[in-house]
Amino acid sequence: MVRGGGLSMDSDPIGSFFLHKPIVLNSFPEDTNHHKWKLSPHNNIDTIPFQVNLSSSTNNNHHSPPPPLHNTTEMDFFSDNNNNDNVNNYNVSASASNHHHSTTPPTLEFKLNTRLNLLTTNTRSDQSMVDDEISPKSEDIRAENKLVVLQAELERMKGENQKLRDALHQVNVNYDALQMHFMNLMQQKGEGVEEQEVIGGMLEEKKQGESGGVLVPRQFMDLGLATNADTDEPSSSSGGRSQDRSGTPNAEVASKELGTSKNENVNDEGFEKEKKEYGRGGESEDSPSGHAFAGDKVPRFSPERNNVEQAEATMRKARVSVRARSEAPMITDGCQWRKYGQKMAKGNPCPRAYYRCTMAAGCPVRKQVQRCAEDRTVLNTTYEGNHNHPLPPAAMAMAQTTSSAARMLLSGSMSSADSMMNANLLTRALLPCSSSMATISASAPFPTVTLDLTQSPNPLHFLRHPNKLQIPLQGVPQSFSNSPASLMPQIFGQALYNQSKFSGLQMSHDADPSQFGNHPQQVPPHLTDTESVTI
DNA sequence: CGCGTTTGACCGGCGC
DNA sequence: GCGCCGGTCAAACGCG
Numbered sequence: 332m333v334r335g336g337g338l339s340m341d342s343d344p345i346g347s348f349f350l351h352k353p354i355v356l357n358s359f360p361e362d363t364n365h366h367k368w369k370l371s372p373h374n375n376i377d378t379i380p381f382q383v384n385l386s387s388s389t390n391n392n393h394h395s396p397p398p399p400l401h402n403t404t405e406m407d408f409f410s411d412n413n414n415n416d417n418v419n420n421y422n423v424s425a426s427a428s429n430h431h432h433s434t435t436p437p438t439l440e441f442k443l444n445t446r447l448n449l450l451t452t453n454t455r456s457d458q459s460m461v462d463d464e465i466s467p468k469s470e471d472i473r474a475e476n477k478l479v480v481l482q483a484e485l486e487r488m489k490g491e492n493q494k495l496r497d498a499l500h501q502v503n504v505n506y507d508a509l510q511m512h513f514m515n516l517m518q519q520k521g522e523g524v525e526e527q528e529v530i531g532g533m534l535e536e537k538k539q540g541e542s543g544g545v546l547v548p549r550q551f552m553d554l555g556l557a558t559n560a561d562t563d564e565p566s567s568s569s570g571g572r573s574q575d576r577s578g579t580p581n582a583e584v585a586s587k588e589l590g591t592s593k594n595e596n597v598n599d600e601g602f603e604k605e606k607k608e609y610g611r612g613g614e615s616e617d618s619p620s621g622h623a624f625a626g627d628k629v630p631r632f633s634p635e636r637n638n639v640e641q642a643e644a645t646m647r648k649a650r651v652s653v654r655a656r657s658e659a660p661m662i663t664d665g666c667q668w669r670k671y672g673q674k675m676a677k678g679n680p681c682p683r684a685y686y687r688c689t690m691a692a693g694c695p696v697r698k699q700v701q702r703c704a705e706d707r708t709v710l711n712t713t714y715e716g717n718h719n720h721p722l723p724p725a726a727m728a729m730a731q732t733t734s735s736a737a738r739m740l741l742s743g744s745m746s747s748a749d750s751m752m753n754a755n756l757l758t759r760a761l762l763p764c765s766s767s768m769a770t771i772s773a774s775a776p777f778p779t780v781t782l783d784l785t786q787s788p789n790p791l792h793f794l795r796h797p798n799k800l801q802i803p804l805q806g807v808p809q810s811f812s813n814s815p816a817s818l819m820p821q822i823f824g825q826a827l828y829n830q831s832k833f834s835g836l837q838m839s840h841d842a843d844p845s846q847f848g849n850h851p852q853q854v855p856p857h858l859t860d861t862e863s864v865t866i
Numbered sequence: 867c868g869c870g871t872t873t874g875a876c877c878g879g880c881g882c
Numbered sequence: 883g884c885g886c887c888g889g890t891c892a893a894a895c896g897c898g
Contacts, residue, residue, distance in 0.1 A: 669869090669870065669871085673872070673873075676887085683888090685890075699889095
């Protein structure tokens with residue numbers, strides 16, 4: 332536990348903290364309901380993993396790259412640069428304590444630099460006392476003093492805690508404001524009048540969320556997946572289809588639960604069918620991905636709006652398609668799949684294989700694998716849905732791919748214009764120097780993100796684009812990571828994930844790879860500092 | 867024997 | 883209404 336607390340006002344960590352915020356607070360990329368700041372075990376603000384900068388120098392030089400998280404030692408929130416309470420300037424990096432250890436190398440012991448000259452238990456003065464002649468009485472006095480100091484310290488910590496909470500709130504507000512601003516800008520570029528309503532709706536949600544005492548950093552990417560809330564209550568538009576088979580905000584479900592499915596399977600009949608289809612395992616709300624957000628109700632859009640959305644979201648299923656050259660019958664993506672069918676598809680002599688995720692009972696994720704008719708070496712893998720279970724590190728990115736794709740392309744609360752806007756964002760964020768490699772189709776019936784890894788002679792060339800996200804490759808299985816093309820789903824997913832988190836706002840920042848370790852289904856720390864690729 | 871694959875049947879949506 | 887098509891089911895089958 333880092334004992335240091337407080338705020339300092341350096342410039343670089345501002346962005347760092349700001350950048351981290353969406354990541355830190357969203358523990359469940361597949362479930363946008365987790366974006367809301369409910370006090371869950373996963374996104375309790377007490378557990379915010381501040382990035383800590385280890386530095387033995389007294390000079391808080393924030394131009395140096397942040398060190399890995401495992402070097403964390405202490406946090407100095409009250410550095411000398413601490414000028415005001417502008418929460419935007421919260422510094423989550425820290426330096427070694429300036430006062431007593433300026434010449435000592437960094438250690439793992441925690442020291443408290445309060446800037447209040449409060450005595451702490453391991454101050455030099457205390458140590459010097461040991462050398463003095465000590466009478467029992469003076470020892471008592473000292474002990475009392477110590478107690479007082481500790482109490483004062485406790486009070487101070489409480490104050491800092493409150494300060495931090497306030498700061499968090501303020502950062503959140505700023506984040507939303509910026510997001511709104513961004514959306515407005517996009518709005519001006521785009522054609523839609525509809526988006527205005529979306530924004531309005533988001534603002535409304537935001538208001539209500541705050542008035543309710545729960546911060547709701549709404550992100551426009553996650554509108555559709557907020558349907559999870561709908562699943563937990565009779566939806567005004569869905570006629571009360573109460574619960575998805577898994578309670579998972581997967582793409583498929585998102586569209587259906589908005590009451591938009593073709594066969595109106597918002598009723599029990601549809602549910603029964605899906606239960607029959609998936610529900611052997613009886614997996615439900617208590618799925619490991621933690622959909623314990625039944626009470627996390629965010630106001631929906633207006634019924635009129637919903638009707639429009641329902642019409643538009645009809646027949647919509649978000650898909651993520653990856654084209655890659657592979658001799659293997661199926662790319663290894665870290666998940667376990669069971670083949671449940673094979674069909675000859677029209678226009679392609681190669682059969683299409685259907686796979687279902689078997690890592691958890693009732694997992695709705697499916698994928699289709701089919702070789703390209705023109706080039707048999709090209710394997711076309713299409714993913715659909717979100718996993719409802721914890722994933723191994725190797726499967727994280729792909730899961731994020733599908734879930735993020737669902738957010739951006741499907742999100743049932745979005746208009747098609749929104750979807751396209753997001754798709755454009757995605758393309759720009761993903762492939763800033765090679766947008767032709769990603770094809771995004773938001774048209775009916777299935778909005779699909781297609782990543783073509785076969786067109787570039789060196790699929791990684793664009794990954795080396797400087798000044799872009801650092802994306803850790805997290806425990807990618809050898810069979811999947813040994814080819815350049817195989818890297819793409821990982822990166823793709825991560826980029827999608829981050830893009831959705833940042834709403835395209837901060838993609839040009841130099842992101843700290845460690846931020847990706849804040850994910851609930853994320854890899855263990857020891858895996859996060861592995862190879863990274865820049866896009 | 868259990869698990870995964872194969873494969874024909876079945877179902878629903880859609881276009882004509 | 884009919885046929886096509888994509889998607890899924892489930893019995894049969896194979897393998898370890």
